[in-house]
Each structure stands twice: as C-alpha cells, then as structure tokens.
Amino acid sequence: MSEYSAERLWLVVPAAGRGRRMGAGLPKQYLDLAGRPVLAHTLARLHQAFPAARLCLCLDPDDAHFDSAWVPFAQWRRSPGGAERVDSVRLALASIANEADDDDWVLVHDVARPCVRVDDLTRLHAALRQDPVGGLLATPVADTMKRDDGQGGVAHTEPRSGLWHAQTPQGFRYGLLCRALDEARMHGAAITDEASAVEALGLSPRLVPGRRDNIKITHPEDLALAGHILAAQREEPLSSPGHMHEETP
Ligand SMILES: Nc1ccn([C@@H]2O[C@H](COP(=O)(O)OP(=O)(O)OP(=O)(O)O)[C@@H](O)[C@H]2O)c(=O)n1
Ligand SMILES: C[C@](O)(CO)[C@H](O)COP(=O)(O)O
Secondary structure (H helix, E strand, O other): OOOOOOOOEEEEEEOOOOOOOOOOOOOHHHOEEOOEEHHHHHHHHHHHHOOOOEEEEEEOOOOOOOOHHHOOOOOEEEEEOOOOHHHHHHHHHHHOOOOOOOOOEEEEOOOOOOOOOHHHHHHHHHHHHOOOOEEEEEEEOOOOEEEEOOOOOEEEEEOOOOOEEEEEEEEEEHHHHHHHHHHHHHOOOOOOOHHHHHHOOOOOOEEEEOOOOOOOOOOHHHHHHHHHHHHHHHHOOOOOHHHOOOOOO
16 A cells, blocks of 8 residues: 555454354344444444544354344455454455455444444544554443352451453454464463454453443343443433543542
C-alpha cells in the first residue's frame, strides 16, 4: 500500500458458534431479538460505526440460517468457521491474507454482543490508533470474587483490584495479530480472546474502558436482558449519564 493511503479497517465477526450454553433450537446468533436476529443487530451497530470497513463474517459451512440481506456492508465476505472461536478468527485472517497489509487494523467482535454502543466502537478505534500494540473494550470487575474449592464451597476470596472483564471488539494490526495467533497455536495455548495471544508475546494490550451493557449473549436469560438493554439504549438522551464510560473500578 502507498505511504499516502490510510490503513484499512477490517472487521472480523466470529459467528460460527453453536450456542450450546444457550440450548435453543438454533444457534443464538439467529434467535429473535426485538424483531431481528441477533446477528443483524450486531452487524448494524458495526456498520453505523464503520460504514467503509471491510467485513469478514465467520460462518459454519453448514449454516442453513444465514441470510445475506442482514449484511449492511458494501465490502464483505464469508469465511468458514473453525472448531473453536480462535480457529474461526484464524481462518478469517487467512482468508484476507492476499489483501490485508500488516499495518491494517483488524477489530474482532463477537456476533453474540449485539448491544455494543456505536460511540464505544468509534472511541475504541480512536484509542487503538494511538497505541503501539492495540487493545480491547473492558470493564473493571465490580463484584467480590470467590475461588471455589472444587466441592461447592469457597476456597478463598480473590482480590478484585486490577481485574477487568474482557469484552469485544479487540483490535490489533493485522501482522501482529496473525503472528500472535500463530505463536499461540505453535505452543498449544488455549486462547479465548485475541488479547491473550498478544499478551503471550510479552506485549500489553490497552484496556479501553467500555460499558457493562455490552453483554455477550451466552445463557438463556441473556437474550431477554439484551432486549431490555436495546430498549433502554433507544430511550437514552445522548447526554445522559448512561453514555458515560467507566474509568475506574
Ligand atoms: N467455533 C466457533 C465458536 C464460537 N464462535 C463465535 O465466537 C463468539 C463467542 O463464542 P461463544 O459465546 O462461546 O458462542 P458459542 O460457541 O456459540 O456458544 P457456546 O460456547 O455456548 O456453544 C460467538 O460470536 C460465536 O459465534 C465462532 O465463530 N466459532
Ligand atoms: C472474547 C470474549 O468475548 C471475551 O470476553 C469471550 O472470551 C468469548 O467467549 P468464550 O465463551 O470465551 O468463547
């Protein structure tokens, strides 16, 4: 790419999960949420924030529920899902290898997080572009944390100071993210998010304070909660405190 052109933004959306913990008749990304599938909400939020981005959507090759009418992006492709989330992300990165430059930014966002706010997405992107490593939306842990003893009792209380809940998007430059995920595979590391692969390189991804309503729909009760969150977000005046992000635990 020429030195005069801005680096491109790629969005990788892992959407090849089966939703086993949800236990519904179909994968959770296709469950109805306020009149539309979860997947359609998530893609709409991403598109509002980044209309010119290029989308790579990870879908199970046997997926019989997907409808391309839910994709608002002009430039998009589907890539096959893998056995685990990290495998889906790796396959997505491989599918754009001929077009992506090492300096391009890649934001990875779970399809199961449809309530992410547009201003958090743009704030994250702006923060990452100032950072040499990249980073993620996250919120400080607010509850007292217990370690179980393996038998239903409490072994001890974990200090929560300095603990954060990792959310998505998580964003890194293409070259760094590919290297981090390759290294993790070589070492057989179990990776549940992109940041942990980058951490394993000895780097420190930036924690960009997000908001607690960017929930991941995981269990059955989360779907109703997401519906309430979307309704509440629609009601919020732009200047309300609900739009403030958290800086400290
Ligand atoms: N092989 C996989 C597994 C997960 N995901 C995606 O990764 C995100 C986070 O995963 P999770 O919440 O665990 O979703 P599921 O795998 O669908 O749920 P479960 O673990 O309960 O089966 C979701 O957007 C999911 O679609 C994926 O693309 N490929
Ligand atoms: C990436 C993630 O959303 C960060 O919280 C999360 O780890 C993905 O879900 P999983 O249940 O760990 O696959």
